[in-house]
Amino acid sequence: MSVWAVANQKGGVGKTTTAVALAGIASELREACLLIDLDPHASATSYLRARDGSGAEKLLTVGRADPCPTAVEGIMMLGANARLATLERQQGGTAGMGRRLGQALQPLRERYARIIIDTPPMLGGLLINALAAADAIVVPVQTDPLALNGLEGLLRTVEMMRNAGASVPEPILLPTLMDRRVRIAHETLAEIRERWGDKVFDGGVVPMDTRIREAARDGKPVTHCAPYRHASSTYEALYEHLLGHGAASEQAA
Structure with a gap:
C-alpha cells in the first residue's frame, strides 16, 4: 500500500527507467503493482506496451479508471496520452486540483501493494498531484552539471508545497547515468553528495549503459x-530502502 513518485523537473535523467525498474521488482516479488503514467509524452506507457493510454486521464477527470495489462506480467498500468497536457491547461487553476490524484488513489491503495507514478519533467498540476499523493519521492539525478538545475527546481517545488501546508515526503536523490570514464561525472556526484548529504541514496548509482536502452x-x-x-x-x-523508508514513516505516524 505504498505510493512512490519518481520525479524531476528535467527530462532525460532516467525517470521512466527508474519507475519501470521499481515496478519490475514488485512484479518479480509477486506484489500487486500499478504503474501510473502522468507524463503526456507517455514514455512509460510506450515502454511497457500498454494498450490503453487513457487511464491516467480518466483517474484525474472522473476519479476512477480500470488499469490495463502491460507486456510485463504482474505490472498493471494507468497509461498516458497527449490529452493530459490539455487537461493540465484546462484545470490547472481549479480549486482542489492538486489533491485530486491522492483522493482517487484511496480505493486503489487497497488493491495494490505498490503504486508507482512516473511524472512529467516540468512543474505543473500533474507533478504537484503526484508529489502530494506520494508516500515516498525518488528523484533521479543525472551526474552532469546541467542536470542540477532540474533537481534544484524540484526541491524548491517540494518546499513551496510544504509552505502551503501540504505533507510532502523528503525526496530521495538517486544518481543516474553515471559515466565512470568521465571526470566531470565524478565531480558532479561528489557535489551532489556534498550539497544534499543524507538526501542522496547511498546504495549505488545507475550507470550510463547502452544496454539499459x-x-x-x-x-x-x-x-x-x-x-x-x-x-x-x-x-x-x-x-x-523504500520499503524500510515506508516502515519508518508508518512508525513515526
Whole structure:
C-alpha cells in the first residue's frame, strides 16, 4: 500500500527507467503493482506496451479508471496520452486540483501493494498531484552539471508545497547515468553528495549503459534482464530502502 513518485523537473535523467525498474521488482516479488503514467509524452506507457493510454486521464477527470495489462506480467498500468497536457491547461487553476490524484488513489491503495507514478519533467498540476499523493519521492539525478538545475527546481517545488501546508515526503536523490570514464561525472556526484548529504541514496548509482536502452527497446525492466545486473543491483537496493523508508514513516505516524 505504498505510493512512490519518481520525479524531476528535467527530462532525460532516467525517470521512466527508474519507475519501470521499481515496478519490475514488485512484479518479480509477486506484489500487486500499478504503474501510473502522468507524463503526456507517455514514455512509460510506450515502454511497457500498454494498450490503453487513457487511464491516467480518466483517474484525474472522473476519479476512477480500470488499469490495463502491460507486456510485463504482474505490472498493471494507468497509461498516458497527449490529452493530459490539455487537461493540465484546462484545470490547472481549479480549486482542489492538486489533491485530486491522492483522493482517487484511496480505493486503489487497497488493491495494490505498490503504486508507482512516473511524472512529467516540468512543474505543473500533474507533478504537484503526484508529489502530494506520494508516500515516498525518488528523484533521479543525472551526474552532469546541467542536470542540477532540474533537481534544484524540484526541491524548491517540494518546499513551496510544504509552505502551503501540504505533507510532502523528503525526496530521495538517486544518481543516474553515471559515466565512470568521465571526470566531470565524478565531480558532479561528489557535489551532489556534498550539497544534499543524507538526501542522496547511498546504495549505488545507475550507470550510463547502452544496454539499459536495449531493455527499453525490448519492453523489459532492466531488473528482468541478466546483462543489466549492475543497474539492477542499484534499483534492488533502492527498492529495499523504500520499503524500510515506508516502515519508518508508518512508525513515526
